[in-house]
Amino acid sequence: MSEFMDIITASNLTYGQKLIHLAQAAENCEHPIPTTPEFDWFFERDAICDMHEGNAPYRPRYICCDMERFARQGSDFLRLDAPDNLDDLLMNLQILYQNVPSVTGRPVYVGQLDRVFDPFLDGLSDEEILPRFKRFLNYIDRTVASGYCHANLGPEDTRAGRLLLQADAEVQNAVPNFTLKYEEGITPDDFARLALKTSMACANPAYANHRMHKHTYAAPVDGPADGYTVVSCYNVLPVRGGAYCLDRVKLSQLADLATSPEHLLNELLPNATGALLEYMDARIKFLVEDSNFFQTSFLVREGLIDRERFVGMFGMIGMHECIEKLLGPNHVYGTDPEANDLADQIMTKMTDQVQAWSAPYSEIADGHYLMHAQAGFGDQTSSTPGVRIRVGSEPEVFFDHIRHCARMHRFFKAGVSDIFPVEPTAANNVDALLDVVKGAFAIDDTYLSFYPSDSDLVRITGFLVKRSEMEKFARGEAVLADTSHDGEGNWRANNLANRKVRLG
């Protein structure tokens, strides 16, 4: 059977999922982006990877609409008046979401919801708002149905933020993922405690170090002051913009080609990095110059996105296995100083090369691509996400783990993250979790997330899935959220059930 027929006749895909797969298969029949022999050589050896973004990009990978602007102005194209009450706003947003593309075909970003909603709450009681928020969250969960979809909150304490947290704890959904922008001194302890309680109830939100992120991108004119937002598996991107693409070097595979650490550092790494940079240039030029996306999208016309606020993300994955292959089993990444120093050297080298490259159409990032610690997807077994320590090799003391994270985070402007399952009893002492967040952020850790180790909602690479849904899919049944597909394979392949439970 052809790839198309496999999709058409599959028994474990929903109608919507088949449509997406068919569209991908069709796109991949075309090959408009030229590649270099160098690229092909590394690509064939799986040492660099295009993330299956499709051969002919006709939309950016991730789009981060300025939802606050949308809430103020409505949309000509969608024939929506500016809302003057909460119900109109919720309906407008639901309509907009249907019209925001991404690599998954659905929005990866639904907005900084507290700021979007807060101006519309006057005159409504909590009892009136909560059921509306819950319906709205259920709408996103059931229609977007992708764990890569993300909402942001904070760093300020708002009524909308509190009610959204409460609603999220009650609906127990996997979608959207929430990030709380946190900064000590701006985010009150009381609000942070409520967020942490919510994390212990439904694995959401995760925590972004606002102090570190807020100067990453210039703020858009008349837009949110902090200029950034967090989407998908913790990509830190310009709001009113997004990411053209995400491509990656698979260090784990690159190390297979290396005869020594020096060989990797001095030859393979610069060559693979260079080949990928050239490829990203070609990809982005096609998207900007040939696909007509930016020329025709109403999102651009109505100022919800600016082409000038898009970046290309240069990703990497598999540091753990790379170091293991280069130094042997006696130098375990995460705990061995020599292993950690080599990782630092590799990252420094790669980051410098990426920083020195002048990237097309990257105004918002000063003409460069930005580094992202890619968290993986599907059932890849051979590569631990980004610079994370492989499950089973985590340092004994939680704090040593966080120190290691913070050390590696400094390379990644476009996002890097860690996931810690914690003792369910931590729900009784969220102050302790708050101390950990404060401590981690004080030493420049940029992002972390928790989930209770006994939760049905679990984090895979960053996205959330329900254990119960993964089990259904593993039995061969169709499930609504296709991130359960990626989750199921990844959960098994990477032994995620055995992540070291922290705070015990």
Added chain:
Amino acid sequence: MSGRLSLHPRRTLRRQAFMRQLASPRLECPCSKNWVFNMSIADSLTAPVNKIIPFSLVDGPGSRTSVFLQGCNIACAYCHNPETQNLCIGCGTCVEQCPAGALTLSDGVVAWDKSACVQCDTCIHVCPHKASPKIEQLTPHEVFDIVHSYQPFIRGITVSGGECTLHPEWMRELFALCREVGLGTLIDSNGCVPLWEHEDLLEVADGVMLDVKAWNPAVFARLTGGDAETVKRNLAFLAERDKIEELRIVVVPGWNDPEQTIAGIARVLGDKVATTKLKLIRFRRFGVVGTLADAASPTDERMAELEKLARDTGFSQVELR
């Protein structure tokens, strides 16, 4: 001494000196304040450390490091860590049974090689004296260096036991060091050491998490082998100094008198009852050896009843565990 005897020869020597002092008759009564040695040079003051838990969720507010000292001055029937009650007397029973060869006996003193130990706890299970050979004699500075390395992830430390207040000078020094770097300092105590004799320790302590195990002296004595009077005096003294972090009653069916204890505490606290945190803890037999090894936990209804009683008595911060 062979190279395997100890990771840290300096510590072994100190340990041997400590053990010899322990064996002297002057120190036989563990309830006496003489338990503490009069070391003239503060830096050589050590305490037997059973373990340090970098991150504890249950030993006070926020994220804290817990330091457990070995040796207790009472022996509760429900003790969950009976191996922390006594100091090793060097009988040698555990040495032969250690599967990893991590224990050696010389000069009547057991040395523990931490790097060889596989943490199987055989030694603890076979010890006939409710002791453990896995103890390190550490100075306040040595412990401080460890806990300090956990900043900024912790807001403080809690020293527990055994009974940590058997080492008041050592604690005072450790706490003073912690305070200098902004780490909080809590004492977890059974209240059977007269704390009013250690004002200087209290000065550097944020507060005490105090057990009130029973109220009636006979009940208290049967449960713990100790004297309820000291606990009551400590309770009054700490309340007066505003040094009570929390009070704890473990409810053990048939073994203590939580109603009287709640009422008794409230009488002592007076007005402060409303602002004092009270934890009512269910007895659980996990880890317990001896008479109560198979005893039942109190029912949920019983715990709810006690919670209500506590609230009716004036406690506004009551937590069930």
